[in-house]
Amino acid sequence: xxxxxxxxxxxxxxxxxxxxxxxxxxxxxxxxxxxxxxxxxxxxxxxxxxxxxxxxxxxxxxxxxxxxxxxxxxxxxxxxxxxxxxxxxxxxxxxxxxxxxxxxxxxxxxxxxxxxxxxxxxxxxxxxxxxxxxxxxxxxxxxxxxxxxxxxxxxxxxxxxxxxxxxxxxxxxxxxxxxxxxxxxxxxxxxxxxxxxxxxxxxxxxxxxxxxxxxxxxxxxxxxxxxxxxxxxxxxxxxxxxxxxxxxxxxxxxxxxxxxxxxxxxxxxxxxxxxxxxxxxxxxxxxxxxxxxxxxxxxxxxxxxxxxxxxxxxxxxxxxxxxxxxxxxxxxxxxxxxxxxxxxxxxxxxxxxxxxxxxxxxxxxxxxxxxxxxxxxxxxxxxxxxxxxxxxxxxxxxxxxxxxxxxxxxxxxxxxxxxxxxxxxxxxxxxxxxxxxxxxxxxxxxxxxxxxxxxxxxxxxxxxxxxxxxxxxxxxxxxxxxxxxxxxxxxxxxxxxxxxxxxxxxxxxxxxxxxxxxxxxxxxxxxxxxxxxxxxxxxxxxxxxxxxxxxxxxxxxxxxxxxxxxxxxxxxxxxxxxxxxxxxxxxxxxxxxxxxxxxxxxxxxxxxxxxxxxxxxxxxxxxxxxxxxxxxxxxxxxxxxxxxxxxxxxxxxxxxxxxxxxxxxxxxxxxxxxxxxxxxxxxxxxxxxxxxxxxxxxxxxxxxxxxxxxxxxxxxxxxxxxxxxxxxxxxxxxxxxxxxxxxxxxxxxxxxxxxxxxxxxxxxxxxxxxxxxxxxxxxxxxxxxxxxxxxxxxxxxxxxxxxxxxxxxxxxxxxxxxxxxxxxxxxxxxxxxxxxxx
Numbered sequence: 001x002x003x004x005x006x007x008x009x010x011x012x013x014x015x016x017x018x019x020x021x022x023x024x025x026x027x028x029x030x031x032x033x034x035x036x037x038x039x040x041x042x043x044x045x046x047x048x049x050x051x052x053x054x055x056x057x058x059x060x061x062x063x064x065x066x067x068x069x070x071x072x073x074x075x076x077x078x079x080x081x082x083x084x085x086x087x088x089x090x091x092x093x094x095x096x097x098x099x100x101x102x103x104x105x106x107x108x109x110x111x112x113x114x115x116x117x118x119x120x121x122x123x124x125x126x127x128x129x130x131x132x133x134x135x136x137x138x139x140x141x142x143x144x145x146x147x148x149x150x151x152x153x154x155x156x157x158x159x160x161x162x163x164x165x166x167x168x169x170x171x172x173x174x175x176x177x178x179x180x181x182x183x184x185x186x187x188x189x190x191x192x193x194x195x196x197x198x199x200x201x202x203x204x205x206x207x208x209x210x211x212x213x214x215x216x217x218x219x220x221x222x223x224x225x226x227x228x229x230x231x232x233x234x235x236x237x238x239x240x241x242x243x244x245x246x247x248x249x250x251x252x253x254x255x256x257x258x259x260x261x262x263x264x265x266x267x268x269x270x271x272x273x274x275x276x277x278x279x280x281x282x283x284x285x286x287x288x289x290x291x292x293x294x295x296x297x298x299x300x301x302x303x304x305x306x307x308x309x310x311x312x313x314x315x316x317x318x319x320x321x322x323x324x325x326x327x328x329x330x331x332x333x334x335x336x337x338x339x340x341x342x343x344x345x346x347x348x349x350x351x352x353x354x355x356x357x358x359x360x361x362x363x364x365x366x367x368x369x370x371x372x373x374x375x376x377x378x379x380x381x382x383x384x385x386x387x388x389x390x391x392x393x394x395x396x397x398x399x400x401x402x403x404x405x406x407x408x409x410x411x412x413x414x415x416x417x418x419x420x421x422x423x424x425x426x427x428x429x430x431x432x433x434x435x436x437x438x439x440x441x442x443x444x445x446x447x448x449x450x451x452x453x454x455x456x457x458x459x460x461x462x463x464x465x466x467x468x469x470x471x472x473x474x475x476x477x478x479x480x481x482x483x484x485x486x487x488x489x490x491x492x493x494x495x496x497x498x499x500x501x502x503x504x505x506x507x508x509x510x511x512x513x514x515x516x517x518x519x520x521x522x523x524x525x526x527x528x529x530x531x532x533x534x535x536x537x538x539x540x541x542x543x544x545x546x547x548x549x550x551x552x553x554x555x556x557x558x559x560x561x562x563x564x565x566x567x568x569x570x571x572x573x574x575x576x577x578x579x580x581x582x583x584x585x586x587x588x589x590x591x592x593x594x595x596x597x598x599x600x601x602x603x604x605x606x607x608x609x610x611x612x613x614x615x616x617x618x619x620x621x622x623x624x625x626x627x628x629x630x631x632x633x634x635x636x637x638x639x640x641x642x643x644x645x646x647x648x649x650x651x652x653x654x655x656x657x658x659x660x661x662x663x664x665x666x667x668x669x670x671x672x673x674x675x676x677x678x679x680x681x682x683x684x685x686x687x688x689x690x691x692x693x694x695x696x697x698x699x700x701x702x703x704x705x706x707x708x709x710x711x712x713x714x715x716x717x718x719x720x721x722x723x724x725x726x727x728x729x730x731x732x733x734x735x736x737x738x739x740x741x742x743x744x745x746x747x748x749x750x751x752x753x754x755x756x757x758x759x760x761x762x763x764x765x766x767x768x769x770x771x772x773x774x775x776x777x778x779x780x781x782x783x784x785x786x787x788x789x790x791x792x793x794x795x796x797x798x799x800x801x802x803x804x805x806x807x808x809x810x811x812x813x814x815x816x817x818x819x820x821x822x823x824x825x826x827x828x829x830x831x832x833x834x835x836x837x838x
Contacts, residue, residue, distance in 0.1 A: 025062040025124050026483050027466050028428050028439035028455035031391055031403045033308050036489055037131045037141055038462065040195050041124075042389055042405070043317045045211030045280040047131045048139040048197030051306060051434065056488040057129040062122075064466060064481020066448040069117045069160055071476040109157040110171075117160040118447050120422060121150035121186075126485065131195060136305065137202075141195035143213070146220075148188035149385060149419040154181040167237040167344065176242070179230040187222040187382050187419045189324060191215045191276060204289045207310070213278040219271025219324040222382045223251035223353070226416035240342045247336070248416040250380050251353050253329030274324035276384055280317030282391075284310035295502050296495050298517040305492035306434070308395065315391040318410075323383040323418075331357035383418035386411050403428040422447055434491055435459050441466065448478055460487050536560075590614070706762075706837040715837050722756060726833060729753040733791070733831055740786035742794060750791070753833070754798035764804045764836040767791050772825035773812040781811030787831055806836075 029035055030042045036055030039046040047055070108114070124147045131141025156179040162172055197211035230245040254270040286292070292309040293301055303309070330353050350356045388408040395401055404427050411420045426443035437457035443466070444450045453471070455464025462485040465471045470480035496505040501514035501521055508521030515523040519531040528541035528548055535548030537560065542550040546558040552565050555575055559565035562575035564587055569576040576585040579592045582602055586592035589602035591614070596602040600612040606619050609629050613619035616629035617639065623630040630639040633646050636656055640646040643656030650657040659668040665678035665685050672685035679686040690697050694707040696714040703715035712718065718726075732749040735742055742750070757763055769784030788807040796802050817824035 025122075026060075026455075026462070026464070026485075027426060027443060027481070028430070028441035028453065028464055029437070029457065029462055029483075031393060031405055031428065032430065032432050032437055032439065032457065033401075034432065034434060034437060034457060034489070034491075036487065037129045037143070038126075038485065038487075040129075040131065040141060040143065040211075040213065040278075042319065042407075043211070043280045043282060043315045043391060044195055044213045044278045044319075045197050045209045045282045045315065045317070047141060047195070048133070048209050048211060049136065049199050049207075049303075050139075051308070051491055052131070052133075052489055053492055054132040054488075054490040055130065057126050058486045058488060059128070060126040060462065060483065060485025060487075062124045062481075062483035064122065064479065064483075066445075066479035066481070067117075067119045068115065068447045068449070068478065069119075069164075071478045073476055109161040114157050115446060116153070116181075117155040117157060118422075119150075119152040120447055121148065122421070123148050136303065137199040139195075139197045141197075141213075143191070143193040143195065143215075145193075146188075146190050148186070148220075149421070150186040151183065151419055153183045153185075154413070155179070156182070162234070167234060169237075173234045173236060176231070176233050178232070180228065181413060182227050182230060183413070183416065184225040185223070185382075185417065185419050187324075187384075188220040189222075189271075189384075190218040190220065192218075193276070193278075195278075205286050207284040207286055208281065210279075210281045212280070213276075215276035215278070215322065217271075217274035217276050217322060217324050217384065218269050219252065219274065219326055219382070220268075221252050221255055221270055222324075222326050222417075223255065224380075224382070224417040225249045228414070238343065238345050240339075240344055242340060243342050244338045245336070246334075248334045250326075250328045250332040250417065251330070252326040255353055256329045271324040271326045271382075274322055276320060276322030278317065278319045278321070280315060280319075280389075282313065282315040285312040286310050294495075296497070297502075297504055297507055304494065306494050308432075310393075311395050313391070313393040313395075315389075315393075317389045317391075318386065319389060320384040320386050322386075323381050325379050325381050328378050328380060330354055380417050383411055383415060385409070385418075385420045387421050399431055399433045401430050401432050403430065439464070453481075455483075460489060461485070462487065703837045708837070716762075718835065722760075725749075725752050725756050726835070730831070730833055735787055735790075738783075740783065740790045742790055750794055751798060754795050754800050757795065757800045757804065762837065764806070764838065765795070765800075766806050766808065766834045766836050768808040768810065768832040768834070770810050770814055770816075770828060770830050770832070771812050772815070772828040773819045774825065777812060781809065784811045785809035791831055791833070 025041055026035070026038050030039050032039065034051055035046065036050065036052045037047065037057050038060065039050075124145060127144040127146065129141070129143040129145070131139055133139045156177070158172055158177055159179050159182070162169055193213045193215035195211065195213040197209060199207070199209045201208035226248040227245050231242060232240055232244070233242040235241045252270045254268070286309045288311070289309055292304045292307050294304060296302055332353070346359055350359065386409075388410050390406045390408070392404045393401055394403075405425070407421060407424045407426075409420045409423050411418050422445045424443055424445040426441050428439050428441040430437060430439040432439075435457075436459075437455075439455040440452065441455065442450070442452045448467070451467040451469070453464065453466040453468060455462075462483070464483050466481035467477070467479070469475045469477045470482075497503065497508075498505055498511055499508070499514045499521070501508070501516065501523075503515060503517050503521035505511050508515070509519075510522035513523055515521040515531075518524075522531045522533065524531050524535070525538050526535070526541040526548070528535070528543070528550075530542070530544060530548040532538040535542070536546075537549040540550050540559075542548040542558075549558045549560055550565075551558050551562070553562070553568040553575070555562070555568040555570070557569070557571065557575035562569070563573070564576035564585070567575075567577050567586060569578075569585075573585050576587060577592075578585050578589070580589065580595045580602070582589070582595040584596070584598065584602040589596070590600070591603035594604055596604045596612070603612045603614055605612050605616070607616065607622040607629070609616065609622040609625070611625060611629040618628075618630035621631060623632075623639075627639060632638065632643075633640055634643065634649045634656070636643065636649040636651075638650075638652055638656040643650075644654075645657035648656075648658065651659070653670065659670050661668050661672070662675050663672065663678040663685070665672065665681075667681060667685040669675040674684075674686035679688075688697055691704045692707045692714075694709075694714060696708070696710060700714065702708075702713040706716060708715040709717045729749045729752065733742070733746050757765060767788045769786075769788035771780040771784050773780070785807070788809050792802070792805045792807050795805060812819075812828070815824075815828045816830075817827040819825050819828060
């Protein structure tokens with residue numbers, strides 16, 4: 001543990017000695033669903049519709065350090081470094097043994113195509129920040145921050161090596177060298193912002209919100225140096241034989257005297273007030289949005305404010321638009337140099353801006369090849385680090401998420417006075433719960449390379465480190481970054497509803513009993529609009545005029561006092577009616593609409609025969625009880641109203657009348673098949689007939705209206721050749737399996753049949769379809785019909801008139817053989833064709 005602590009101490013000193021600080025602030029936490037006010041720095045639309053009612057950041061800070069020139073290898077650090085460090089700090093010099101053993105170049109300066117060197121410094125101190133919801137769709141916030149960024153960019157690796165060696169590096173002497181672009185920028189400022197966020201689209205699955213932050217910027221200090229072409233050649237460490245370049249150089253006038261700057265003077269405004277702007281938009285895809293809706297306190301279709309609803313969230317923001325105008329201090333200026341010999345030792349005494357100014361002035365005075373444009377007192381504009389930020393967040397399962405964020409610098413390199421954040425990409429798997437979060441951000445940029453860290457939210461505390469290497473002082477370390485903060489978060493919670501009546505407990509006047517919103521959570525069990533505590537009949541819907549008791553029949557007598565609650569009545573009969581006014585109330589009156597007698601429970605006996613009308617078959621004519629109150633004048637056992645001959649005795653079969661013999665042939669009409677035509681008894685009273693006159697009586701003639709021959713049962717004779725055509729057409733007829741398509745092999749015999757029918761114009765053909773019993777009976781019936789119709793359509797297509805063709809279909813209902821065998825089923829699958837004569 002002691003060794004590890006020593007390594008950590010050395011690491012921290014290393015990072016701050018060879019590099020400066022850079023950060024994408026609060027990396028890992030800033031995209032959390034519970035980032036609250038801290039998330040507004042990266043996405044000004046993040047807070048609205050978030051999980052917080054109010055979030056107050058009492059204070060937080062983000063500090064880090066990265067550079068892409070060297071790395072510190074803790075694994076090869078010698079054990080005796082602590083002793084060396086305690087004696088002096090000479091180990092920090094590049095020629096010290098400890099430095100050489102532990103600090104290594106990232107790249108070989110002598111190789112071509114090597115990226116320029118860069119150093120970044122960033123700190124952010126959140127003094128007081130808060131945000132809160134005005135309503136579910138609008139949130140506002142306030143922020144007060146102090147920030148500082150220092151950039152040293154685009155330094156050629158050779159120049160970087162010379163500076164590191166104090167120019168005492170012979171391998172790079174007597175070489176024509178150049179640096180096409182080199183910049184250094186620093187700015188410290190305070191910013192005071194007002195944030196506004198609003199939901200602009202809420203369509204169930206699709207959700208969109210926007211936000212913006214307007215900031216008042218107060219510059220504290222700034223400086224810049226810029227050259228877009230520097231050519232130089234060193235004779236040795238003290239002399240430059242060539243130095244050619246254009247320089248832009250300026251610093252704020254409060255840095256004139258660095259020695260007298262203190263914390264009090266530093267935090268005085270050094271610029272005119274500037275303005276800044278952050279803009280952002282967030283889209284959420286909520287395919288299961290219905291799971292996050294509820295009804296409460298009389299409102300419906302409410303979002304669960306305490307739940308994260310999306311499966312995919314995408315955000316785009318542009319942050320830190322703006323800047324401040326500073327006044328140049330001292331003798332800072334833009335100038336050019338073109339000299340063949342320069343003693344570089346004159347810069348050894350530079351320890352402040354003022355001392356650098358005096359050296360530049362002396363060179364100009366001595367006309368040592370320098371040209372200058374006076375800049376003192378002029379103003380310059382410093383841009384804040386404008387960047388495009390893209391966020392994607394995927395909800396994996398429950399409290400597990402995966403976030404991808406890209407921070408893209410959009411400040412151009414040709415701008416000499418600006419600070420920037422480098423382009424960085426990060427992927428963060430996380431466990432994100434209301435009062436606890438754990439995040440593992442994996443990120444990369446040109447200055448830090450790949451790194452992985454860890455961060456956490458522990459209630460009001462936020463803490464994180466961006467690189468495990470710096471946390472554990474292990475491996476190759478290029479810098480460090482950490483942050484921490486203290487907040488007072490007030491989260492939305494699920495509305496408490498102890499009795500489950502959709503009235504929240506804080507508004508529920510009957511908190512333990514399910515009720516309804518209109519009565520502040522108190523029940524109205526019967527739903528009659530009168531709460532139970534005031535309802536005399538709480539389990540039955542009723543009327544206010546009867547204190548919640550019903551009057552189902554509307555007779556103005558409440559059911560509890562009504563002997564007939566479902567029948568409108570009068571008070572004289574305790575709410576019961578007497579419709580027929582016979583003195584018998586309807587419930588006790590068997591005939592409530594007709595006046596009757598008490599002996600018959602209110603029913604009448606109109607004919608006075610001792611039977612009430614409802615049991616009297618003849619209620620208007622008196623009759624004996626034995627005949628159900630009906631008379632039977634002729635005593636034939638048939639009541640007069642059913643007797644067609646009420647005064648003459650007759651049998652029941654003839655409706656009470658005696659049987660006649662209308663045609664006088666000796667057979668009474670009931671036994672005479674021709675009661676109006678005399679005929680012999682042998683022919684059941686009918687005369688013998690031969691309608692078509694072919695000598696075959698109609699009773700034996702299958703074609704009684706068409707002359708025929710005996711051998712064809714009275715039908716016209718069919719020649720043998722014609723019979724053969726019919727037989728062949730029947731036997732050759734085949735269909736494709738399972739449908740009504742006639743096979744081509746059947747066409748010849750059907751063509752012959754069609755020719756025969758065209759010749760025999762007095763013939764009609766009856767076509768009957770049949771199937772076996774295999775399969776569904778309904779489908780078989782349909783198939784038999786389609787096949788019969790298919791034969792008819794074919795014959796019509798060959799010139800046979802359709803009116804001479806008729807079809808019948810029977811499905812499986814008329815088998816001619818057993819369906820138990822294949823042979824029998826084949827016989828049953830048939831289309832019969834019979835000639836009809838009319």
